């Protein structure tokens with residue numbers, strides 16, 4: 001999958017990932033009304049609205065970006081209907097040729113991790129049959145439990161050509177509370193970066209990067225530049241651009257000299273672009289997909305200045 005991701009980035013000249021993090025206040029009234037007419041103002045109604053919202057976004061951006069990143073929390077909170085919307089969104093995005101990064105941030109002991117791994121990037125067995133369930137191409141993981149908690153995913157990555165993004169330096173304001181602590185003379189995020197580089201060695205693609213990637217926040221430019229040096233063959237998934245305040249200049253250090261090595265996520269900045277004053281002047285509520293398309297083009301051009 002890492003090679004497909006790189007080929008798509010080159011083909012589209014775009015390192016943008018569109019985050020599919022729907023919220024009811026982002027979904028235009030006409031979409032919600034249709035879903036509520038069918039299912040009432042229920043968990044199912046909200047989930048149906050999310051799926052229809054995502055479809056319109058995907059239809060407007062699939063030819064411009066290599067990947068989308070649905071955030072599972074936005075769906076999971078609505079229970080089984082929300083998870084159906086998550087799965088349907090993944091299937092639709094894949095039909096449109098997009099690479100799908102499931103932002104699921106799992107972390108558990110090996111025997112439990114195996115179940116997450118099979119469900120998300122492997123196959124689940126029912127007697128003599130086996131099934132793909134969530135079908136993401138990549139997932140995000142929390143490394144707090146150490147290598148034995150990550151290994152069950154690496155097996156499925158290598159077997160089914162999938163990928164991982166392991167949290168190394170997160171974009172949130174308090175990320176330094178644990179990640180910046182100095183232990184044995186090095187910061188924890190540096191140590192985790194070195195471990196990810198090591199874990200990635202046996203999962204190399206043909207184009208020089210590993211299937212095992214890292215999450216590195218755009219909001220910490222100094223740290224991300226250091227991490228680029230520590231993990232030269234590791235692809236970064238970079239959140240924090242746009243709504244969290246990071247700019248293209250802030251994340252320039254995430255890229256290698258080849259202009260590769262990072263994909264940059266924006267969720268609210270793209271899917272809710274139509275709610276911003278500058279876009280409202282140009283697009284009606286029904287044109288939220290077109291506004292998202294314009295936001296993607298602006299982001300692509302902004303990133304291309306620095307990579």
Ligand SMILES: O=c1ccn([C@@H]2O[C@H](COP(=O)(O)O)[C@@H](O)[C@H]2O)c(=O)[nH]1
Pocket residue numbers: 019021071103169170171172215216217239240241242243244265266267268269
């Ligand atoms: O360090 C991290 C890890 C993950 N995220 C996720 O990325 C998106 C960001 O959304 P925006 O609307 O573009 O701020 C969201 O799904 C987060 O859960 C992150 O922000 N930082």
